[in-house]
Amino acid sequence: MFSVNVRDHFMIAHSFQGETFGPAQALHGATYVTDATFFRPSLDDDGVVVDIALAMRVLQATLQQYNLTNLDDNPAFAGVNTTTEFLAGRIADQLAEAVHAGRLGEAARGLSHLRVTLHESHVASAACERPINP
Numbered sequence: 348m349f350s351v352n353v354r355d356h357f358m359i360a361h362s363f364q365g366e367t368f369g370p371a372q373a374l375h376g377a378t379y380v381t382d383a384t385f386f387r388p389s390l391d392d393d394g395v396v397v398d399i400a401l402a403m404r405v406l407q408a409t410l411q412q413y414n415l416t417n418l419d420d421n422p423a424f425a426g427v428n429t430t431t432e433f434l435a436g437r438i439a440d441q442l443a444e445a446v447h448a449g450r451l452g453e454a455a456r457g458l459s460h461l462r463v464t465l466h467e468s469h470v471a472s473a474a475c476e477r478p479i480n481p
Contacts, residue, residue, distance in 0.1 A: 348459075351396040352384040353403045357410040361418040363428045374419070379434070380466040381410060383442055391454045398452040405445045409438055431465050435475040439463040443479050 362374045383406045385397045418429045427433065439461060446455045464474040 348386055348388055349390055349396045350384050350386045351399055351402065352382050353399060353406050354380065354382050355403070355406050355410055356380045357414040359413055359416060359418050359429075361429045363430070365428065368428070374417070377431075377467060379431070381406065381438065382462075382464040382466070383438075384462045384464070385451075385455070385458050386460050386462075387457045388459055389457075391457055393454065395454050397455050397458060401451050401455075405442065405450050409441045409445070431467055431473040432475070435463045435465045435473050436477075438465075439475040439477050443477060446479050 356378060358376065358378045360374055360376045363371050365372070383402065385402060387396050390396065413434075418424050442461055442463065445451055446458060446461075449455075451458075458479045460476060460478045462474055462476040464472050466472040
């Protein structure tokens with residue numbers, strides 16, 4: 348299995364509902380260093396997994412919609428705890444949609460799956476790995 352990883356970051360504010368979250372129920376901020384890793388079983392005819400420049404642009408555009416926003420104000424997240432795990436899944440879904448829409452180029456058609464990892468800090472992260480179905 349071959350892979351390519353690209354990285355960016357975004358900053359958000361949000362709060363959580365539920366006793367499980369203790370002090371994080373209050374509004375707080377997070378900066379997520381974000382890795383998007385794309386996988387395929389074999390390289391394409393040009394010897395690549397995916398066009399790295401396109402992957403970087405698509406990741407940046409995906410994260411930009413959240414950057415410097417309060418997720419509590421986003422109607423799409425009403426009633427949802429925007430945990431690190433939830434956000435990793437949301438971003439993974441959006442990147443898979445970008446693959447299907449052709450925004451990562453022809454090489455991306457051979458991708459089997461992807462993983463999005465959000466690093467909350469130097470010691471904690473959460474990820475979502477999902478297949479890319481045709």
